[in-house]
Amino acid sequence: MNHLKKIYLLLPLFFIIILACEGEKNKIYEKPTAITDYEVTPINGGAIISYAVPKDPNIMCVTAEYDRNGEHFAERSSYFKNSIRIEGFRTSDPVTVKLYTENENEDRSEAITVQFTPLKGLVDVTKETINFITTFGGIVLNWENLSNTELNIRLLAFIDGELQSDEIYFSSFAKDKRSYRGFEAVETTFAVLIGDKWKNISDTIFYTTTPLFEMEVPKPWGDMRAYVKGDNLTELQASHAFPKFYDGQIGGGSYGYLNQAGSAGNSFTFDMKEVFKLSRFKFWPSLRAGAIGDVYRNVNITEFEMWGSPILDQTKPDSYWANNEDPSGTFKEDWVYIGYFARERLDLMGASDTEIWQRGAVDGDEFELPIDLSPVRYIRFFARATADGKPVPNNYWQLGELSFWGTNEIE
Secondary structure, three states, X not given: OHHXXXXXXXXXXXXXXXXXXXXXXXXXXXXXXXXXXXXXXXXXXXXXXXXXXXXXXXXXXXXXXXXXXXXXXXXXXXXXXXXXXXXXXXXXXXXXXXXXXXXXXXXXXOOEEEEEOOEOOHHHHHHOOOEEEXXXXXXXXXXXXXXXXXXXXXXXXXXXXXXXXXXXXXEOOOEEEEEEOOOOOOOEEEEEEEEEOOOOEOOOEEEEEXXXXXXXXXXXXXXXXXXXXXXXXXXXXXXXXXXXXXXXXXXXXXXXXXXXXXXXXXXXXXXXXXXXXXXXXXEEOOOOOOOHHHHOOOOEEEEEEEEEEOOOOOOXXXXXXXXXXXXXXXXXXXXXXXXXXXXXXXXXXXXXXXXXXXXXXXXXXXXEOOOXXXXXXEEEEEEEEEOOEOOOHHHOOEEOEEXXXXXXXXX
């Protein structure tokens, strides 16, 4: 009996729901009111159309329809916004846009026709900012991307008319640069094309030059710590000895130089055996086999500073080698400041384990050096931070391998 009562009570509610649904289904939507008040602001490669949304409760969104490069497109903007952005053009011809309001049943208002002439396309604007610099083993190019839209930079190189290299680089930074290396010191014609996500491509930019001669600084190097007061003279054990950071071994299981925890001195000095005008260098961490976590941990250095000099005067007093922040009569006055360097923390940027291992075990962190850097032979390296902190906790740090490139053909 109780079950029958429940059924009788639920039946009226069921019919109410059915009737409500039928009413919604049969609801008659009025055609939404068309936009009448609008303003067009041309931008590079498009326009922003601003408008007053009519006070019509039927309106759910505003739709713009147009053709670009032979394809039809539609952009929608919420009722709560008062503008719509049309972009992706590379033309100086007028662009026609049909603008509608729509209700929730996708019924449209009467169309209004909007015309505008886009400003210069983004690939062409970027092309005008391209700057080439001849450098070691190739070129460096830099550019500006005013819109921060992702662009693809295609780099090609021709020697005697034959294609030697073809690379594509993606960037959305407002200012960016890219080195294009690996070429002999012979006349080479470089070419650059800029593309965007709308399949627009700039005209080709050519640059003919002879890259500067570049070679890797030969190893092994020499240990100069005993001659530089304040350098760390410790090493944990034979498997992590000082020469391990220039033995040419990288990857999992290739241990580098590791000092002793709590020891004195956060610097070391080495001799490249020859004066070089340096162009770039690479840093690899010390890695246990398969230990992805070691790439940025296990006391591997993450930030460091370097100075260099073509000579090392062993007659200088101990005070000369002091690492003062405001030096007076110390090595910092005489030696070339190579720079302060921080490794890119892929682990903090959402990179995959595969990408992190590729960087730490294979590619290394590469750093370009200024083209006007003076030649050096001796380098003094200071450990400034590990993933555990800055300054280095307990002065305990390690690195896997360093490699330098440049030229020994110095005038």
